[in-house]
Amino acid sequence: xxxxxxxxxxxxxTVGFDRLFDFLETGGSAAENYPPFDIExxxxxxxxxxxxxxGFKGDEIxxxxxxxxxxxxxxxxxxxxxxxxxxxxxxxxxxxFERRFQLADFVRVDKADLADGLLIIDLxxxxxxxxxxHKIAIGGTPPTLFDADKKxx
Numbered sequence: 149x150x151x152x153x154x155x156x157x158x159x160x161x162t163v164g165f166d167r168l169f170d171f172l173e174t175g176g177s178a179a180e181n182y183p184p185f186d187i188e189x190x191x192x193x194x195x196x197x198x199x200x201x202x203g204f205k206g207d208e209i210x211x212x213x214x215x216x217x218x219x220x221x222x223x224x225x226x227x228x229x230x231x232x233x234x235x236x237x238x239x240x241x242x243x244x245f246e247r248r249f250q251l252a253d254f255v256r257v258d259k260a261d262l263a264d265g266l267l268i269i270d271l272x273x274x275x276x277x278x279x280x281x282h283k284i285a286i287g288g289t290p291p292t293l294f295d296a297d298k299k300x301x
Contacts, residue, residue: 193273202265221246
């Protein structure tokens with residue numbers, strides 16, 4: 149189902165949120181539903197992505213962080229020679245996958261662990277000191293027109 153909400157009025161009154169509106173307008177792909185995942189907020193600047201990767205080993209999963217994109221991909225290793233399995237029923241999906249996560253500015257991957265079929269990726273937002281809000285002190289008296297004329301002369 150396509151969302152037909154018009155974001156134009158909000159685009160006009162904001163600065164620097166273009167990627168957010170682009171993401172909201174596209175809505176993501178419906179075909180991108182494997183593997184399932186959760187996103188958890190652990191604190192103000194700490195987040196966790198949990199991806200269900202049952203049947204995959206650590207060396208079959210690749211995690212790449214580049215700019216504001218985190219990519220998790222998995223590909224099963226081919227069966228070794230002489231290794232045969234006779235499956236009566238196969239319900240565990242072990243197909244290759246690639247899952248992308250758009251990261252906000254200043255978010256970096258802290259660590260990744262694999263346990264009990266769950267890939268756990270911890271994220272931390274580290275805003276540089278220069279980008280953090282700071283108070284602006286209001287100084288003495290405002291300059292007058294006569295002060296500007298004196299500086300110009």
